[in-house]
Amino acid sequence: MEVSRTDTSILGRWWWGVDRWTMAALFSLVVMGCIMALATGSARMRDLSATAQVVRQLIFPGMALVLIVGISLLPPKWVIRLAMLGCVAALGLTALTLVMGTEIKGGRRWLHIAGQSVQPSEFLKPFLAVVCAWLMVQAQSFGRYAALVVAAIPVGFALVILKQQPDVGMAIVIIAVFFAQAFLAGLPMMLIVVCGAGVLAVGVLAYTMHGHVRMRIDTYLNPPPPGPNIT
Known part of the structure; x- marks a missing residue:
């Protein structure tokens, strides 16, 4: 074409x-x-x-x-507006799972909406990434690190909610995306490494303290043999 x-x-x-x-x-x-x-x-x-x-x-x-x-x-300004509205809505729905969510395998991550099971944090990921990128650009006039701090505010809210569910996997994905954006925004590699080490330490702590996290990691590393009925 x-x-x-x-x-x-x-x-x-x-x-x-x-x-x-x-x-x-x-x-x-x-x-x-x-x-x-x-x-x-x-x-x-x-x-x-x-x-x-x-x-x-x-x-x-x-x-x-x-x-x-x-x-x-859509033009960029409408994409930003959509991302902001979506981020606020997804944050609210993710928080709502703590009250009205269905507990599955030790975590409250799902809502029943219109007869469908919905995981709001899955919608939060893309909206949050767009909002963080926009905040980093808009706050550049205050300095590189100030821009990162401003962009980290909605990420912090999301991580607090995910900690309460708990959803360690989703939290790791959001943190990884934020660090990738921070690196592209000019954060020195040394700080990225230090922050990554901190995230790794938190992961080890989650493995030690949360049984469902430990079970999932152990199952991934040592999967059980397939049963006779699996085709």
């Missing part, structure tokens, strides 16, 4: 404004996820027909692709 740089249509502006490599990577991940989900679906949904399994596995990836393309069409 050839689109001229002088094309001012919605498609033209989108084609020359979007990061096409990133979009291609996202589409590839969605396709790979669908293939793997379909490959394992028969073992988990034996009571459904093959057609029903395919439809069920493709509904949410299809919605995700539409959402990805739709958001990529």
Whole structure:
């Protein structure tokens, strides 16, 4: 497909404004996820027909692709506004899991909304990453470290809530993303290493203090042999 740089249509502006490599990577991940989900679906949904399994596995990836393309069409200021609203809503819903969430394997991370089980912290991750990046840029006039402190405020709120659930895995992902952004924003590598060592120490502490964390790590490192009914 050839689109001229002088094309001012919605498609033209989108084609020359979007990061096409990133979009291609996202589409590839969605396709790979669908293939793997379909490959394992028969073992988990034996009571459904093959057609029903395919439809069920493709509904949410299809919605995700539409959402990805739709958001990529928005101007940057609207993306920021959407991220801010989404971050506030996701933080609120994640906090709500502490009161109304369903406890599964020692953690309260899920809400039942419209008949569906939803993990709000999964929505919090992308919104929080966009908000932190925007805060780092906006606070640069106050200095590099001041910008990082400002951006760390919403991350701190998120980590406090995740600690109460508890959801150590999600907390580690959010911390890793924040440190990656901090490095790109100019934080010296030595400080990154020091902070990483601190996170590792917290991980060791979580392994020692929380039984479900220890069980998951031990199961990952030493998975049990497959049972006779697994196909």
